[in-house]
Amino acid sequence: AQSVTQPDIHITVSEGASLELRCNYSYGATPYLFWYVQSPGQGLQLLLKYFSGDTLVQGIKGFEAEFKRSQSSFNLRKPSVHWSDAAEYFCAVGQTGANNLFFGTGTRLTVIP
C-alpha cells in the first residue's frame, strides 16, 4: 500500500535562508511524486512533479526536488526562502493506473524576518 511520511510537522526558517522539507514514500513500483503548497484558507497548488527521467525536478516559485529511489525520498528544497513562502506543504504520491493521490500529513513552514 502507498504511504507518504513527512517527518517534520513544523519548520521555522529565517527569510533568505535555505530550506529543505523531507518526504519519504512507500510504493512498490516507480511512483509519481508531487509537492503541493496550501496557504491558509486556500486549496492546493502544485509546486512540482516527478514522473520519470531526470531525478532533479524544477518547479514554480524557485522550488526544486530530488527523487532518490535508494532512499525512497523526494525532498523539497529552496535556496533562499521568502516571507511569502510561509504555508503548509504536502508531499503526495500517485499510483500507476489510478489517478488518486496519497498525501502526507504536511509540514507547516514559518518564515521569520
Added chain:
Amino acid sequence: ETGVTQSPTHLIKTRGQQVTLRCSSQSGHNTVSWYQQALGQGPQFIFQYYREEENGRGNFPPRFSGLQFPNYSSELNVNALELDDSALYLCASSFDTYARYNEQFFGPGTRLTVL
C-alpha cells in the same frame, strides 16, 4: 480559462443531517476527484468520477456518495453527518485517460462544520 470552483465556501450542519457539496471542473477536464482534509491532516481520497462513473474509491463509508453530470461538474453527498465529518472538502479536476497520469487542479474547498 476558469479554474475549479466549489460551493458553498462554508457550511454548518448538525449531526444526522445530510449535505451536498458542489464542484465545477476546469474547462476541458473530464475527471473529478474528491478529498477530505481534516484539521492538521493531509487530504484523503474519497472517490473519483470519470465520465459520470465512479472510478475508484478510498476508505470511506457508503454514506459518502457522489455524482458527475454531463458537463463534468460533480456533487459530493454525505448522509447521516457525524462530528468527525467536519473537514475541508477539496475537489480536483483533471483530463484523464488510462494511458498517462495527469495533473489534478484543486479548488479552494468547502469548509464543513458539523455540530
